[in-house]
Amino acid sequence: MDLAVEMRKIHKYFPSSDVTANRAVDFSARRGEVHALVGENGAGKTTLMNILYGLIQPDHGEILIEGQPARIGHPDDAIRLGIGMVHQHFKLVPSFSVAENIMLGMEPHTAGVLRRRDEVESVRRLAERFGLPVDPTLRVGELPVGIQQRVEILKALQREARILVLDEPTAVLTPQEARDLFTVVRQLAQGGRTVIFITHKLLEVMQVADRVSVMRKGEMVGTKTIQETDIRDMARMMVGREVLLQIEKPPAQLGESVLQVKNLVVASSSGLPAILNVSLVVRAGEIYGIAGVNGNGQTELVEAITGMRPIEGGSVLLNGIDISRFSVGARRRAGMAHIPEDRLEVGLNLRASLDENLVVSRYRLPEFSRFGFLLRSRIHQFSQDIIRDFSVAAAKPGEGISTLSGGNLQKVVVGRELAGKPDLIVANQPTRGLDVGSIEFVHQTLLQARSQGAAVLLVSVELDEVMSLSDRIAVLFRGQIAGEMHAGEATEEELGILMAGGSLLEGADGRDAPAHPEKGQVA
Amino acid sequence: MKAQLRSRLFDQVVIPILAIISGLLVASVFVWMAGTNPLTAYADMFSTAFSCEAFERCDLFTTLQLATPLMLTGLSAVVAFRSGLFSLGQEGQLMLGGMMAAWLGYAVQLPPVIHPLFAIAAAMLIGGLYGLIPGILKIKLGVNEIISTIVLNNIANLFVTYLINFPLRADQSTTAHSHPILDTARMLPLAPGSKFGIGFFIAILATLVVTLYLWRTSPGYEERMSGQAPFFARFGGVPHEGAAIRGMFLSGTLAGLAGAIQALGVHYRMLIGFSGGLGFDGLTAAILGQVHPVGTAVVAVFFAGLRQGAQVGLQFSSRVPRELGGGIIALMILFVAADQIYRANLDRLSSLWNRLRRRPAVGEAA
Numbered sequence: 001m002d003l004a005v006e007m008r009k010i011h012k013y014f015p016s017s018d019v020t021a022n023r024a025v026d027f028s029a030r031r032g033e034v035h036a037l038v039g040e041n042g043a044g045k046t047t048l049m050n051i052l053y054g055l056i057q058p059d060h061g062e063i064l065i066e067g068q069p070a071r072i073g074h075p076d077d078a079i080r081l082g083i084g085m086v087h088q089h090f091k092l093v094p095s096f097s098v099a100e101n102i103m104l105g106m107e108p109h110t111a112g113v114l115r116r117r118d119e120v121e122s123v124r125r126l127a128e129r130f131g132l133p134v135d136p137t138l139r140v141g142e143l144p145v146g147i148q149q150r151v152e153i154l155k156a157l158q159r160e161a162r163i164l165v166l167d168e169p170t171a172v173l174t175p176q177e178a179r180d181l182f183t184v185v186r187q188l189a190q191g192g193r194t195v196i197f198i199t200h201k202l203l204e205v206m207q208v209a210d211r212v213s214v215m216r217k218g219e220m221v222g223t224k225t226i227q228e229t230d231i232r233d234m235a236r237m238m239v240g241r242e243v244l245l246q247i248e249k250p251p252a253q254l255g256e257s258v259l260q261v262k263n264l265v266v267a268s269s270s271g272l273p274a275i276l277n278v279s280l281v282v283r284a285g286e287i288y289g290i291a292g293v294n295g296n297g298q299t300e301l302v303e304a305i306t307g308m309r310p311i312e313g314g315s316v317l318l319n320g321i322d323i324s325r326f327s328v329g330a331r332r333r334a335g336m337a338h339i340p341e342d343r344l345e346v347g348l349n350l351r352a353s354l355d356e357n358l359v360v361s362r363y364r365l366p367e368f369s370r371f372g373f374l375l376r377s378r379i380h381q382f383s384q385d386i387i388r389d390f391s392v393a394a395a396k397p398g399e400g401i402s403t404l405s406g407g408n409l410q411k412v413v414v415g416r417e418l419a420g421k422p423d424l425i426v427a428n429q430p431t432r433g434l435d436v437g438s439i440e441f442v443h444q445t446l447l448q449a450r451s452q453g454a455a456v457l458l459v460s461v462e463l464d465e466v467m468s469l470s471d472r473i474a475v476l477f478r479g480q481i482a483g484e485m486h487a488g489e490a491t492e493e494e495l496g497i498l499m500a501g502g503s504l505l506e507g508a509d510g511r512d513a514p515a516h517p518e519k520g521q522v523a
Numbered sequence: 524m525k526a527q528l529r530s531r532l533f534d535q536v537v538i539p540i541l542a543i544i545s546g547l548l549v550a551s552v553f554v555w556m557a558g559t560n561p562l563t564a565y566a567d568m569f570s571t572a573f574s575c576e577a578f579e580r581c582d583l584f585t586t587l588q589l590a591t592p593l594m595l596t597g598l599s600a601v602v603a604f605r606s607g608l609f610s611l612g613q614e615g616q617l618m619l620g621g622m623m624a625a626w627l628g629y630a631v632q633l634p635p636v637i638h639p640l641f642a643i644a645a646a647m648l649i650g651g652l653y654g655l656i657p658g659i660l661k662i663k664l665g666v667n668e669i670i671s672t673i674v675l676n677n678i679a680n681l682f683v684t685y686l687i688n689f690p691l692r693a694d695q696s697t698t699a700h701s702h703p704i705l706d707t708a709r710m711l712p713l714a715p716g717s718k719f720g721i722g723f724f725i726a727i728l729a730t731l732v733v734t735l736y737l738w739r740t741s742p743g744y745e746e747r748m749s750g751q752a753p754f755f756a757r758f759g760g761v762p763h764e765g766a767a768i769r770g771m772f773l774s775g776t777l778a779g780l781a782g783a784i785q786a787l788g789v790h791y792r793m794l795i796g797f798s799g800g801l802g803f804d805g806l807t808a809a810i811l812g813q814v815h816p817v818g819t820a821v822v823a824v825f826f827a828g829l830r831q832g833a834q835v836g837l838q839f840s841s842r843v844p845r846e847l848g849g850g851i852i853a854l855m856i857l858f859v860a861a862d863q864i865y866r867a868n869l870d871r872l873s874s875l876w877n878r879l880r881r882r883p884a885v886g887e888a889a
Contacts, residue, residue: 308757329760340758349752360748360759369741376739 003067004031004163004194005052005083010061012047021047022058023218029163029211031066034185034195036205039215040238040435041406045198048215049165052196053085054078065163084156085165090148092155094141099123101140102155126158131187145293146177153184164188165196170204174293175463175496182208200238200436202231203464214238239436247443250451252471255284258319258424258455259305265313266297266304266479274300276479277314282424287446287456289470289487293499294461297479299341302428302459306338307331319423332361337422339413341429341459347413350402354395355379358386358416382419390415390445407438414445425449428459443469463495477501535813538862539822542811546855550847557843564843571836572828582835584719588712588789590820590827592617594726595781596805597812597819598733599774603654604814605737606770607750608661612672613778614802615679616653620646620779622683625786625793626691628704638707643783650779651772653679658771662764668771676802687793700794710788722784727820729777734816736773746770778802807856826852 005028012022021044029035039045050056052063054072063070065081072078078085092101099120100107108118123136132150140148149169156164166185170178185195185208197209205212206226213223214237221237259282268274274297282288292298303309305316307328315324318334326334340346348357359368359379368379383397392411395404401412410430417425427446431439446469450456460466466473467487474484475498482498494504551561575581596613603610624642633641657675660666686701693702712720737743748756749763750770756763781801786793805819808826812818833848858864 306758327760327762328757329762332760338758342754345752346754346758349748349755351751352748356744356748359744360755360761363741363744372740372742374739374741374744 002031003028003064005029005196006064006067007048007052008062008064010048010051010063011059012044012051012056013059020218022051022061025061025215025218025220027213027220027223029194029196031194032189032192033210034189034197034208036197036199036209036212037215038199038202038205038212038234038238040200040437041433042217042435043215043238044218045215046167049085049167049196049198052078053083053165079159079161082160082162083165084153084159084161084163086149086152086156086167086169088167088169088171090152092140092148092151094139096140097136098134098138098140098143098151099136101151102126102136102158104155106158123154123158126154130154130157130184130191132184144177145172146174146180149173149177149181150184161193163194163196165198167198168200169197170199170201172294174499175492176500178204201464202234202238205234206231216240235436247447247468249447249469252287253285253451253453255453256319257281257283259457260317260320261305261314262317263314264301264304264311264316266300266309267312268297268300273312274479275304278476278479278481279314280474280481280484282455282457284423284453284455285450286471287450287458287469289466289473290457290459290476291463291466291473291495291499292461292476296476298428298459298461298476300479301476302338302341302426302457305457306336306426329361335423337417337420337425339417339425339427339430341432343410343413348401348409350400352400353398354387354401354412355383355397357401357412358383358419361416362420386412386415386419389419405435407434407441410434410438410442414442418445418449421452422454425454425456426459427456429461430458431460431462431465439465463492463499467492467495475499535815535818538865539811539813539818539859541865542855542858542862543825545858546851549854549858550851553850554843554847559843564837564847567836568832568848569828569836572832578714579716581714581717581719582831584714584717585835586828586831587723587824588717588719588827589831590824591722591726592781592785592801593805593808593823593826594820595729595777595784596802597808597823598726598729598805598816599777599781600806600809601812601814601816601819602733602737602746602770602777603774604809605750606746606767606774607753608658608668608767608771608774610654610657610668610672610771610774611802611806612654612657612675612775613781613805614798614800615672615676616650616775616778617782617785617798617802618676618679618683619653620650620782621786621797622686622701622782622793623649623779624708624783625701625704625790628708628787628791629702632705633707635707638705639710639783639787642708642787643780646783646786647776647779650782651776654771654773654775654778655768658768661771662767680798683793683797684795687795691793693792698795700792703792704787708787709791710784712788718789720788722788725780725784729780730816730820733777737816742766742769778805781805804852807852811855811859 007025007027010022010025013020025048027048037045047056051058052072054075054077057073063072070081072081102123103119108115120136127134132154134147134150140151169181173181185197189195199205209226211223211225212229212234214221214234216238261278261280264275264278265273266275278301280288290298300309304311307326311324315322317323318336321334323331323334344350359382363369363374368375380397386392387395390411392408392415395401395408395412401409430442434442446456458466458469467490470487472484473487473490473495475482475495477498478501483504497504547565554561554564571582572586573583575583596617599613600610624646627642627645653675657668657671660671661668688699691701692699710721712718737747745761745766746769748761749766753763785797790797804826808822809819812822829851830848833845837843837845837847
């Protein structure tokens with residue numbers, strides 16, 4: 001079978017971070033196959049593909065495109081060789097139309113004057129040819145994420161891409177959108193194109209790929225056909241050991257209601273309402289999951305509950321006390337812990353030492369300071385306890401944390417937040433960007449807190465995560481709770497419909513509705 | 524861990540030293556153009572600035588005396604920067620502090636030791652209060668502190684100029700100045716032939732206290748966290764707004780203290796040209812000193828030495844203008860701001876070094 005891409009002994013070392021991202025990596029993809037490239041974060045898969053696309057130069061190694069040795073010094077070279085890449089963060093101009101985005105830099109013109117009608121027409125033909133329906137005249141910023149991704153793919157196809165690299169394409173999609181994408185990907189492969197599909201979701205690999213290559217810590221562990229492997233096998237290759245895939249969850253021991261949110265109204269940073277009349281109750285001993293596509297008010301909801309954003313209306317009660325006007329510190333003293341979605345900017349101070357990071361919410365306790373002086377040995381001891389209890393590898397109490405891995409950084413955050421045995425844990429995307437092993441750890445820790453009687457509010461855009469951890473699930477859509485159900489009764493199908501703005505009563509036809517209400521209104 | 528320590532050491536020590544060397548190198552071109560051997564000129568400068576012929580004729584004392592206000596205005600900048608505000612207000616706070624001390628130095632009657640202490644305390648208070656203005660404007664209204672402090676510097680400067688030209692003017696001499704302070708208020712020099720005195724030791728003490736405050740106390744912790752990572756501070760429940768405002772107050776008191784020491788120990792009055800850029804020189808000392816109190820103090824002494832050396836050392840021995848000292852300081856600032864020059868190249872060097880070192884290790888593994 002002819003190889004579309006062959007990469008041999010690719011080596012890449014980043015001196016600034018002292019990381020060998022690719023170590024003698026061999027990779028090849030055949031013509032007309034969907035090839036999944038999986039690995040934990042930091043395994044080097046994106047680096048490898050960035051090398052293929054000319055964004056990064058390897059230290060050594062060679063690349064063959066369709067059998068011919070190729071020098072790819074710049075994305076222009078890659079495009080010329082028929083390689084297209086859809087990045088995790090789309091590179092589209094939101095204020096331009098679909099056609100303008102797709103034809104960017106290759107607009108049809110007569111003596112410098114654009115031929116708008118030709119532009120729209122050729123995009124329409126392109127979309128038809130590949131069975132990717134999209135209205136070329138719409139403004140990209142107003143489109144739902146799934147359609148924006150389709151525009152990115154069309155953009156690559158317009159540039160005659162025969163090899164298409166998709167970097168974590170499903171991260172931003174609802175389950176239905178993801179399924180549509182898989183159909184498109186299969187069609188492209190059948191048409192003779194090669195699709196390289198970067199992901200860390202193993203279920204997707206089984207659904208869409210012909211073959212899979214697994215990377216771990218900068219090295220290629222192996223390549224297998226889908227028939228030869230299964231999820232457990234791939235997980236073992238990724239992590240290097242057996243992984244617990246099924247979450248063991250004892251039945252909930254429900255206690256008093258700990259968090260009560262009543263008719264909450266919160267404004268987004270741009271002043272528009274981001275949360276509208278949300279009410280919910282989280283009881284001791286349960287995990288209450290909030291599902292939804294990113295950007296439907298999750299950030300604002302969490303910030304309002306934790307005191308980081310003012311509320312416009314309604315109230316928040318913790319253990320029956322109205323804490324709506326409490327400061328962040330007062331809420332924490334009242335028994336609230338917060339695992340924020342952005343651990344690097346919000347959850348941690350990467351320029352400070354581990355001690356300084358761990359003591360942030362409790363430095364004024366008599367345990368840790370006296371007469372305004374910090375009791376450094378006590379704080380040190382506290383750090384040591386957390387390192388031990390949460391097995392934070394490679395961390396030392398008095399030293400910096402900037403060199404710790406993502407998983408260990410999250411252990412620092414989780415350890416600090418859970419150390420005081422809080423009544424309520426608000427966890428927003430607690431496993432975002434983590435490797436399999438760390439995800440497992442965070443999940444177990446949250447479940448343990450639950451069985452010890454903590455109330456947990458879990459916000460996540462990973463539907464699997466919400467479904468496997470939660471006792472009850474609510475779906476947030478455009479700042480409102482579109483539905484709430486017991487986890488045992490919820491199906492991925494139903495939740496997906498709610499996430500896309502559909503209703504369970506009328507069927508799923510609100511699918512193409514914009515997922516970002518603010519963006520739509522701005523325009 | 525080793526890599527981490529190395530990179531910290533690199534940032535805090537190697538870059539300033541490289542900047543100093545680059546500054547001296549570039550300045551040597553000008554020295555050479557003036558027709559003097561740069562090596563001799565620098566040797567003259569440094570040997571003069573940091574030497575002591577005799578207790579009565581000691582240039583080192585003069586250097587330390589010149590360094591004193593720079594140490595304090597530098598420290599003032601350190602406290603503000605560490606609290607997350609890029610305050611350039613030292614100049615104005617120093618002027619107001621100096622004015623306050625000079626006025627209380629003759630307007631009230633107090634016993635010897637009490638008198639300067641009282642004047643210093645008042646000068647620190649007025650400096651601190653003046654520092655509060657940009658702090659509150661920034662935190663409550665979002666006014667950019669760089670702009671507000673520059674504007675406030677002008678206001679303070681013009682206000683003091685007005686005071687010593689009209690209401691507080693001592694006599695009708697050509698340059699305006701206020702009444703000389705009373706003997707009870709004077710901080711006398713320790714050695715004859717210079718103004719070197721207790722002020723220097725006050726600056727050393729302040730450096731130590733600020734170091735202790737920032738790294739060992741909970742208010743200092745609040746300020747550093749708010750300055751380094753405001754989102755993190757807010758998330759952790761640190762009262763970051765209060766911390767920033769308090770940082771601006773403390774910053775102001777230190778600049779006010781610098782003014783008081785100049786008024787009570789050097790000029791014995793307030794006069795036109797009182798500051799002569801002490802605020803900005805202190806600021807640059809803080810930046811070159813890596814925004815650390817001790818680093819800032821060291822750089823302040825070095826800067827003072829450059830000026831003193833250029834002034835005294837070069838004046839007689841060569842044809843090089845004495846402004847060279849200020850010129851070198853400016854070049855050094857330029858080079859410390861352009862730290863990427865060193866960073867990129869040293870990165871390349873360290874990568875080469877790592878690769879050379881790795882080679883045998885890879886062989887072993889295989």
